[in-house]
Amino acid sequence: MVTQHAAPPGPRGGRSTANAADYAVDPLGFLTRAAREFGDVVSLTPSNVLLAHPDDIGRVLVDRGENVVKIGPGTRRGPTGFPLAMMNSEGADWERKRRRLRPAFRSERLDHLETTAREGVARTVDGWSEGQTIDVHHEMSRLAMRVGAAHIAGRELGERGETLSRAVAAIMRLTSAPRLPVWLPTRVNRELRRSLRTLDGTLEELVREHRPDGGATALDGLLSDGAPFEEVRDELATLLMSGYETTADALTWLFFALGEHPEADERMDEDGFALAAAKEAMRLYPPAWVISRETVRPFEAGGYVLPAGTVLGLSQWVTHRDERWFPEAGEFRPERWLTGGPAHRYAYFPFGAGARGCVGASMALREVEVIAARLRARVRLEPVEPERVRPRPALALQPLGVRAVVRRR
Numbered sequence: 001m002v003t004q005h006a007a008p009p010g011p012r013g014g015r016s017t018a019n020a021a022d023y024a025v026d027p028l029g030f031l032t033r034a035a036r037e038f039g040d041v042v043s044l045t046p047s048n049v050l051l052a053h054p055d056d057i058g059r060v061l062v063d064r065g066e067n068v069v070k071i072g073p074g075t076r077r078g079p080t081g082f083p084l085a086m087m088n089s090e091g092a093d094w095e096r097k098r099r100r101l102r103p104a105f106r107s108e109r110l111d112h113l114e115t116t117a118r119e120g121v122a123r124t125v126d127g128w129s130e131g132q133t134i135d136v137h138h139e140m141s142r143l144a145m146r147v148g149a150a151h152i153a154g155r156e157l158g159e160r161g162e163t164l165s166r167a168v169a170a171i172m173r174l175t176s177a178p179r180l181p182v183w184l185p186t187r188v189n190r191e192l193r194r195s196l197r198t199l200d201g202t203l204e205e206l207v208r209e210h211r212p213d214g215g216a217t218a219l220d221g222l223l224s225d226g227a228p229f230e231e232v233r234d235e236l237a238t239l240l241m242s243g244y245e246t247t248a249d250a251l252t253w254l255f256f257a258l259g260e261h262p263e264a265d266e267r268m269d270e271d272g273f274a275l276a277a278a279k280e281a282m283r284l285y286p287p288a289w290v291i292s293r294e295t296v297r298p299f300e301a302g303g304y305v306l307p308a309g310t311v312l313g314l315s316q317w318v319t320h321r322d323e324r325w326f327p328e329a330g331e332f333r334p335e336r337w338l339t340g341g342p343a344h345r346y347a348y349f350p351f352g353a354g355a356r357g358c359v360g361a362s363m364a365l366r367e368v369e370v371i372a373a374r375l376r377a378r379v380r381l382e383p384v385e386p387e388r389v390r391p392r393p394a395l396a397l398q399p400l401g402v403r404a405v406v407r408r409r
């Protein structure tokens with residue numbers, strides 16, 4: 001392949017602010033069309049390039065800061081007032097933060113998670129009545145917060161779990177909508193500030209009341225190296241934020257897909273099938289639908305040399321739906337996971353990959369698998385107007401309009 005220093009091709013030559021406008025209207029469609037039309041290296045703007053080939057995705061994700069970083073120095077703290085936690089740190093600071101969390105996410109902790117998840121499902125289902133129509137995303141969000149927070153803190157949170165769930169949901173909703181700068185006293189900003197205060201306050205109580213548990217829980221890990229209180233609180237907020245919406249979305253999409261595919265739903269109690277179905281739902285509806293890195297030196301991809309300072313976009317939505325790696329890519333077929341993985345190792349990256357891959361990946365997968373299997377054993381969720389369901393690509397890929405009627409088994 002000849003290496004070129006010219007910019008890669010792209011919609012409108014990759015040189016137009018009109019691309020940003022098209023992206024804003026329909027990000028999923030825009031990225032998909034860009035990759036299908038222009039190939040695996042696509043200029044979206046002069047400094048934004050989409051990489052769609054798993055070879056390039058793998059090289060970007062396993063890079064250890066030599067060629068790409070997670071965020072450029074200028075963008076370290078966003079205007080949202082979001083806590084600056086591990087998710088956004090680099091280098092030694094990141095290593096330290098990640099190291100102290102590792103024990104809490106080891107596989108032996110997953111048995112504990114299973115118990116928490118079963119209890120969470122029992123409580124959720126007990127709260128439903130026969131024939132009731134539920135908003136599946138709303139119910140899964142409460143459940144994911146209940147289970148996730150209890151797992152991270154090592155105990156049931158009761159009413160406080162509900163408070164956290166409401167505050168985080170509000171923050172997610174308010175920060176993913178376009179809005180005026182935070183310092184302006186608009187209604188949305190006031191509500192955002194109130195929710196952030198509630199979140200901080202509730203987490204502060206949790207941290208102060210926490211009794212060490214032999215290093216077993218994530219909260220134990222955070223408290224293990226004498227980090228300042230504010231840092232512990234912010235890390236906790238990040239863990240909850242990153243773990244909760246994504247898991248709730250994954251669960252909701254899975255129930256939506258099972259509603260559309262009764263033949264798959266029938267197989268959910270077969271050995272290994274629930275896990276396969278969870279993976280397949282995250283392929284078609286990846287909660288993290290795009291991630292990015294910034295080049296710190298010229299980076300070669302698909303025969304093009306991209307200069308330092310280029311933002312590389314990797315889209316799970318685009319690559320997971322590519323026929324080259326997944327035959328019948330648009331179809332929900334959990335069986336494909338029973339007979340092995342995808343045709344290319346980095347064609348499937350719902351949790352990212354490499355050192356900066358999701359610290360909660362095995363926790364999330366187990367949680368989705370157990371909750372789906374347990375819930376389905378107790379109730380049948382009869383889809384209501386599934387044709388109206390659509391994805392909303394916000395911070396995570398939110399399922400809009402998933403409703404169901406509860407039928408006890």
Ligand code: HEM
Nearest residue numbers: 087242243246247250287288291350351352358359360364
């Ligand atoms: C279905 C559920 C989940 C999905 C799809 C998901 C996805 C991801 C992805 C794609 C990344 C990498 C982002 C990048 O490379 O730029 C990531 C990172 C991360 N995730 Fe998750 N995640 C999920 C659940 C969780 C859970 C349950 C937790 C913790 C309780 C969690 C905590 C984190 C943290 C702390 C990072 C940053 C890791 C680092 O920078 O070293 N996630 N997640």
